[in-house]
Amino acid sequence: MRRFIIRRLLQSLLLVWAIMSLTFLLVNIAPGGPEVVLTQNPKLTREQVEAIRVSYGLDKPLYEQYVTWMSRIAVFDFGRSYTNPRPASQLVVERISATAQLGLASYLIGMLGIPLGIYAARRRGKLGDNVVRVITVIGSCMPVWWISLMVIIILANTVKWFPQGEGTGGIGPWFLHLMIPAALLSTGVLISFTRFVRAETLEVLSQDYVRTAVAKGLPGKEVNRWHVFRNSLIPVVTLLGYLLPALVSGAIITEQIFQWPGMGRLFFQAASSRDMPVLLCILYIGTILTVIGTLLADIGYGLVDPRVRYD
């Protein structure tokens, strides 16, 4: 197990390196290059453009830039923002807390899918199950931004109010301003959990050991708790990891719609002003989170399911 974890850790590092190298290449071979925003200004003279390129180190050959860039992002240094004199990483870091609040809240709400999935599986084919299934199918076809737009339109046309930005003035407004975007962001997670848990519970319910347990005369509650529930949660562990990045990318859209001052909104603003250091810094964080999510899923799976053998 320890060897497996070490090997997976090394693989993850390699993955982050590969993704960031690929991004560096894509950004630099693209027409205009990363500095396109700086050099677009028609008032600049040729010499001034050159001076800007030198000050950002963009005049050096590509491989040299690559080596400096890689050694700098290893210590989380993305250079100055193009639109703000402060370092890009600093701008990003101060937005993390807001995004984490939103992500955590929506993750918790999304976990309601676990009981929902178990409920649906146990009432298979009955009304409750069918309602849950219709909801998951419809929900799969409604992206976060679509539902958010619908909710906003309903709120705006009925109570003439919808949450924008962070709630100020006490715990009540804060909670309301957090919970509405979080609930909307959680829909994808909620649906994934519901579907997975339902499928897995059905699978476990058809296993021989469940039949044996029932045949031995164990009460239904005992069987459900010790034989069904525990086994049906195995995929949930992997899902917990895999869904981590979905929240980060979902946050771009949700934060933009609700003006939530997090990393996603910063990414949107940086993209609008082509602020490459900030964009790459957030992409870096997103990549690391995704890789960690996959890693946690793999390791967690081994911890929960004793049948999984490494090596």
Place this chain on the structure above:
Amino acid sequence: MSQTGTQLPTTPGNSSITSRRKSQARGFFASGFARFFSSKLNVVALIIFVIISFICYSSGWIGDNILHQNRDEIDFNLLSEGLQPPVGPGVGGHVLGTDELGRDLLVRVLAGGQVSLSVGFLAALFSVVLGTTLGLVAGYFGGKIDDAVNALVQIIFNVPSLFLLIILSLFFKPDILSLSIIIGALSWPGGTRQIRGQVLSLRNREYVDATRVMGASNFRILFVHILPNVISTMLVVAGFDVVGAMLTESGLSFLGFGISVPIPSWGNMLSDSQLYITGAPWMVYAPAMAFFVTVLCVYLIADGLRDAFDPRLRDR
């Protein structure tokens, strides 16, 4: 499915055998599609989807001949009649009203559908072709090639794709083709994994050994003998790829990094309408409903195909 190499002489006895076998058992695909069409929901979804696509792709003709409005044409009659666009449904001959510039909303919704559907299907096409080819090659040859493909799959799986899509869209002004290629290039690994798994078991079947003994090349074995066995998987993967690509495209366009104006797509129409949610909510309703119904239909079709071709997954 695949034809036998040698033509058997058609003697009366032989033909009666074939006809008897036909009546007893249908082929894999025939029975799969029969299962698909046996569900009313699938049929309804397919019919609605075909109608929507047909109307969307003939939006140019409909605009010219029925509505007498063009996609980008601004109706100046409204201003001369003292109306300030956006006007509501039914005003000035606009069935669904107009947008903030006075362009007919119905024509734009239909044209937008054409764009959204095109991106969805083109991206799915790229994704499936790439994913299948790599899956076939990785599963069949194994070894170093398999490792390389797996590494690529891992990389793409771990890229936060929405972030990368937005960054890339800053460099390439996205149009239907480039957006489809980029979305397709980021969504193929799911299909590759499934197809690779199938090929791993198929390549050791006796019929593949027999073909090899008869001197068939690897290329022939892969594309003539193994490919037909994974087509049903491709179909299912493609269905869900269309849904995924449509969701991605509309999300990107909604943020302003996808298809850009004046070309309408359901995503960027909804983005524009955000400013008018209280004043002119019809600008939201039309594209939002069209988008939802279309994606739902494609999803139901994909789901139905999966149930039909992979019965193990039914009720899941």
